[in-house]
Each structure stands twice: as structure tokens, then as C-alpha cells.
């Protein structure tokens with residue numbers, strides 16, 4: 001049984017992430033998509049929402065499981081009985097950090113291999129932060145994120161609009 005962990009913040013999941021998940025699910029017997037709970041970035045979506053969006057988006061992939069983790073990634077990978085950590089590489093800018101991280105993780109556990117997968121060209125510029133920025137200014141991100149994420153983003157946009165409206169009314 002070859003199990004791999006695909007870690008990230010997935011705030012929210014994009015089609016770039018889904019592309020890596022699908023491709024990894026063809027190589028490994030099981031892929032555990034692991035949402036990091038304790039990240040320094042302040043996330044837009046609650047951990048429960050990020051997990052739900054991922055579950056919905058990957059429901060047609062039988063060997064993909066969604067989970068969350070806290071603390072050291074290699075410890076989590078060991079607990080899960082995983083032999084690999086999957087990482088996606090978009091541009092050269094991803095490389096340096098991921099390279100250092102992979103070396104550190106190997107130092108921590110020599111049995112766990114980091115496997116890098118190149119992005120598909122159509123998603124090479126795609127990141128969760130780009131999605132959040134474009135959608136917060138009312139731009140369309142259709143085709144770049146799973147359907148369920150579009151629903152969550154439009155919900156966020158309408159609640160932000162309501163708050164702004166209330167603030168304006170208070171000022172008047």
C-alpha cells in the first residue's frame with residue numbers, strides 16, 4: 001500500500017491543487033490531502049469549510065481522503081503510514097523554499113520521500129491568494145476553482161457587501 005500525503009493550506013482549493021491531486025491519485029494507492037491547521041497566514045476560510053470544499057471537489061476520486069493536521073508534517077506522515085509527501089511546483093519561485101523544506105523533512109525522517117509534481121501549464125499562475133484577490137474585487141474565477149468554491153466565494157462576497165452597506169448607512 002503506497003500512501004502519500006499532499007499537504008497545504010487550501011484556502012481555498014483551486015483547480016491547480018485538484019490537478020495535482022488527480023495526477024497523484026494515479027501514482028499512489030491512496031492520497032491523503034492534509035489541510036494544515038496551524039499556519040501563520042491568516043486564512044479566509046475556516047478549517048471546516050476548507051475540508052468540506054476539498055471533500056466535495058474530490059468526491060469522485062475513490063482513493064483520495066481529506067484530513068487536517070497540526071504540527072510537524074513528517075510526524076503526521078509517519079502516523080498515517082505514508083511513504084511520500086507530494087508537492088506541486090508552479091514556478092522557479094516555489095523551488096527554493098520547497099527544496100529547503102524537502103531536505104529538512106528528509107533529515108527528520110529518511111524513510112519519507114518528497115515527490116515533486118510540475119504544474120500543468122494552464123494552472124502555472126494559479127494560487128489561492130490570487131483567487132481570493134480577484135474574487136474580492138468582483139472578478140470571475142470560473143474555470144479556475146471547483147464549483148463548490150465558487151459558491152463559497154460568492155457567499156463571502158455578498159456578506160462583505162452587506163457589512164459595507166451597513167457601515168455606509170451608519171455614517172449617513
Ligand code: ADP
Nearest residue numbers: 007008009010016087088089119123126127128
Ligand atoms: P497556495 O500556494 O495556492 O496558497 P497551498 O499552500 O495550499 O497553496 O499549496 C499546497 C501545495 O499545492 C504546494 O505544494 C503548492 O506548491 C501546490 N500548488 C498550489 N497551486 C498549484 C498549482 N496551480 N499548480 C501546481 N501546484 C500547486
